[in-house]
Amino acid sequence: MSSEFQLHPDLASTFALPVDALYFLLIFLSVIISGGIFIAIVVFCVKYRRRSEDESPKEIHGSLPLELAWSIIPMFMAIGVFALGADLYFRMYRSPADPIEIYAVGKQWMWKIQHPEGKREINELHVPINQAVRLTLASEDVIHSFFIPAFRVKRDVLPGRYTTMWFEATQIGEFHLFCAEYCGTQHSTMIGKVFVMEEEDYQNWLVGGVSGESMIEAGARQFKQLGCATCHKSDTSGRGPSLEGIFGRAEKMTSGEDIVADEDYLRESILNPQAKVLNGFKPIMPTFQGQISEETLLQLITYIKSLGEAAEE
């Protein structure tokens, strides 16, 4: 990131080049179309300027071939650009397998980031170069939006549900992080820095400083402290379902519908347990709405996910 005047943003992720390519294609098409129109207007205005007050130009009603030409050709151009844009969007939407998972919580007016290894940061995000990184985003209050211009990525951060985004950085350096969705008085100070580091530096950074427990450890501690373990036992003897391997599994609910236990389902089941109860269990779990922060929730979910991994092995 340079603080010098620029006309074009840095290209620092694998998306930067395809987004810019599409952008320049659009500029090219726009210049051709608008250039043609502007030249035609200027030429006509000069060539057919009114030379005497009683001029009466001959009537021209229109031309069907012309109308068809300038409807159909732009339509095919539009469909072509649509397809390119949709394809790119698809790639931005689907994260590759086994990315580095990082969790971010937005609140008025700061970004709080947790790495699974336990490292936490505020308004800063450290990532390694040339590796896919997947961010899970949550908001504690209003809608925010996580925007890294040099990576050409942006995703709204919503209260009440998780959104995700992914990117792969390709350039070492420091880049802007902005909140792009208006979120109140200090909206424009809800900004930060993204640091892209060599893999080795990133690993050193992760273990450096006073990093305490990992997110899974923190989640396990909360799981005990909040009393979850009383009912959710590792075997089937508890009053609640066992959480071993539950993440990602499709389960039948008391309502009869099948639901995959993803992050949003786990989140809802902690905050509003009566909403979707697993078939065969009673709606007896108390709500934790308002009692635990978004960060603790993410730790609990990370812990529950890890129970699944243990079961697979």
Added chain:
Amino acid sequence: MSTATIEQQASTNGHGENYLNVEHGIKSWLLTLDHKRIGILYLVTITVFFLIGGLAASLIRLELMTPQGDLVEAHTFNKLFTMHGVAMIFFFLIPSVPAVLGNMVLPIMIGARDVAFPRLNLLSWYCLVAGGSLATLAIIMGGVDTGWTFYTPYSSTYSNSYVTLALAGVFINGFSSILTGVNFMTTVHKMRAPGMTWFRLPLFIWAQYATSLIMILGTPVVAITLLLLALERTLHIGIFDPALGGDPILFQHLFWFYSHPAVYIMIVPGFGVISEVIACFSRKRIFGYSFVAFSSMAIAVLGFLVWGHHMFTTGQSVYAGMVFSFITFLIAVPTAIKIFNWTATLYKGSISLESPMLYALGFIGLFTIGGLTGLFLSTMGTDIHMHDTYFVVAHFHYVMVGGMVMAFLSGLHFWWPKFIGRMYPEAMGKASASLIFVGFNLTFFPQFVLGYLGMPRRYHVYPDEFQILHVMSTGGATVLGLGYLILIGSLLWSVFKGPRAPQNPWGAKGLEWEIQTPPTLHNFETMPIVTEEAYAYDNRHQAAQEEESTTAPAQQEEEVV
């Protein structure tokens, strides 16, 4: 349109009794049922809101001269951009062409003495005044800081400003739109003069008709949405705030279901003006009349199916996003058809560059850029980067100011002599048109670059490297503001001192140019009978039509019924 009776009327064109001097006193204005006077009431009202919105814009641009927040505090800045958006969109742009120019010329263009429901028409103006007063009260009491989009849950739960009051203002103002829409639609259906068939209608009428459709179908949805928001804010009924069990994205769906069509309310009537002006100042029938007419209708209908393109970054379903993106690309086609047809109308015309025409050509230039940059944002892959940046701000202003405001000013200059009865100073008109065109580009073109660099919208302070482009933008805004001041000054001057206007200063076609200047209270002394298509500028064509006209009327009356 040139029947014997109308020619007689024309010869009596003097400045005797007309709608402006038939009655005097404040009461005769505030209780008037005359569509032309109501048009003037609208003009005065929206000018006040334009000045309020413009003042806010000036302060915003001054603040953004430097990267630090030095002129106003963050809280004030947020109130300023909200005030700018609310005043300009709800109280200036939406009523501009439909309610001001539409009221003045729509009934006359179709040969009617007034709109179908004159009392509703007056009521709709009072709705604007009442809504506008509430919104102004909200500003005076301390302002609103949600942005004109009122996104939840910020607006419903977190904002400590006069949100409910502003919502009430916008809500009441919505009825103004609905009533005007109902009125115009009925008028066009039921009150056309004998011989004024659908395909003889001036394209301005087609555009107004399409706009009325959007107003009637869309405005109730935003009214309901804002009502729900007010209920959540005051009574804490959970609809949009997840802490109360609501869904914040639901608000965006409902809001954009109206507010995307609303940008067509703010541009389609402008298309109508441009068709009239281009035809008149090149003395040609509009090229491809029916394509231009139907493209307005296509835009009105398709406009209801694209709202999700405002939400590509919210995490809505990928497939839903693709449908919204695709339909947005389709809507570009009828828009392009219009631009191409206007340009083709100039071909082999007799082109004269008076102020209305300068504004109209400026419109084509700026709107073309505004429309094409819209495609950058409907392309999903690039929208992710540009969403909520200055690129969107620039695109929106190219369409709304470069498009609608230019069209409004074009129409205002075009019909000014007819309704005010005096000519505006032509040199000043040309000077202000040129200054506005140049100033506008200087203001908003740098914002495209800023946006792609990543400058987010609604930022009070920003990183240093963006300053040069912001300073350019503020410099341009100064030129733009100067252009508007000259414009307002010269129009005001002409009301009192301008030379008397002749009946038809532009040699234009259309019923409004065949009646007295300024028009009498009832527009027409006798029922006009229409015998030819709109824009019959070709004399040869006209001569042939006149020979036919002796037999034509009876047959055409049947068509109307």
